[in-house]
Amino acid sequence: MGDRQVLRAVKVQQDIIGARQAGRDLARAAGFGMVDQTRIATAISELVRNALVYAGGGVCLISVETEERSATIRVVVSDQGPGIPDIDKAIEPGHSGGRGLGLGLSAVRNLMGCLSIESRPGRTEVTTSMTRRR
Amino acid sequence: MKVPILRLGRILLTSVLADLVDEQAVQLQSEILALIRDDRADGVVIDISGLDVVDSYIARLLNETASMVRIIGGEAVLTGMQPLVALTLVEMGRETLDMQTALDLEAGVAVLNNLIAAKGQPPTIAAPHVDT
Numbered sequence: 001m002g003d004r005q006v007l008r009a010v011k012v013q014q015d016i017i018g019a020r021q022a023g024r025d026l027a028r029a030a031g032f033g034m035v036d037q038t039r040i041a042t043a044i045s046e047l048v049r050n051a052l053v054y055a056g057g058g059v060c061l062i063s064v065e066t067e068e069r070s071a072t073i074r075v076v077v078s079d080q081g082p083g084i085p086d087i088d089k090a091i092e093p094g095h096s097g098g099r100g101l102g103l104g105l106s107a108v109r110n111l112m113g114c115l116s117i118e119s120r121p122g123r124t125e126v127t128t129s130m131t132r133r134r
Numbered sequence: 135m136k137v138p139i140l141r142l143g144r145i146l147l148t149s150v151l152a153d154l155v156d157e158q159a160v161q162l163q164s165e166i167l168a169l170i171r172d173d174r175a176d177g178v179v180i181d182i183s184g185l186d187v188v189d190s191y192i193a194r195l196l197n198e199t200a201s202m203v204r205i206i207g208g209e210a211v212l213t214g215m216q217p218l219v220a221l222t223l224v225e226m227g228r229e230t231l232d233m234q235t236a237l238d239l240e241a242g243v244a245v246l247n248n249l250i251a252a253k254g255q256p257p258t259i260a261a262p263h264v265d266t
Contacts, residue, residue, distance in 0.1 A: 013157060042187050042189050042226070104190050107189075
């Protein structure tokens with residue numbers, strides 16, 4: 001039925017707030033409840049902060065696909081940083097690659113229910129999504 | 135914008151009214167620590183009712199602040215967490231947030247006063263029994 005998307009550049013700390021607010025707005029417009037809106041905003045915050053801290057910035061694409069009976073929100077955060085050397089380890093709860101962001105990726109997986117990571121030096125893309133019945 | 139820190143006797147009160155960028159959060163942390171270090175306060179109540187997202191970074195910063203305040207001899211209490219924020223923190227994983235909490239600012243002040251009072255009292259040791 002309706003598709004919408006928002007593309008956000010992530011360059012400064014303020015962009016973390018901007019990106020999660022954009023995600024919350026899209027989720028609300030697509031009919032996601034308050035709990036899911038908060039989960040989505042929190043997940044975006046984690047992913048975008050990772051891009052900023054580890055790669056010096058990146059791009060956050062948030063898209064919504066609504067169908068007759070369901071809505072899916074998808075968040076893709078990509079950067080051109082050094083990449084994640086050991087993805088399995090990065091997803092472990094409590095793992096920290098730097099400034100004490102230990103829970104980041106496992107938190108996203110817990111909040112959203114899914115998480116996929118593609119990473120090599122120069123290109124990292126983290127994707128998560130959530131589908132709800134309408 | 136700087137987050138104001140109010141003083142109520144020997145207690146500090148701070149209320150985070152809107153989303154903080156990381157830098158502001160770190161600044162708030164160091165201001166609280168400086169005030170307690172300089173012996174101008176015994177503890178702090180941090181109210182986060184204005185935050186509708188607490189991610190792992192902010193959670194960690196809050197934990198750290200509480201630990202650091204305790205290490206330098208003060209106490210810290212967190213208040214006003216929105217139920218939706220509490221829910222996401224629980225879902226994010228165990229031990230995401232580990233500090234004294236209270237429902238609202240008023241309850242937080244009461245909890246903080248109790249913590250400070252409890253610390254001020256000498257350890258309760260039974261008086262030695264002297265046989266005459």
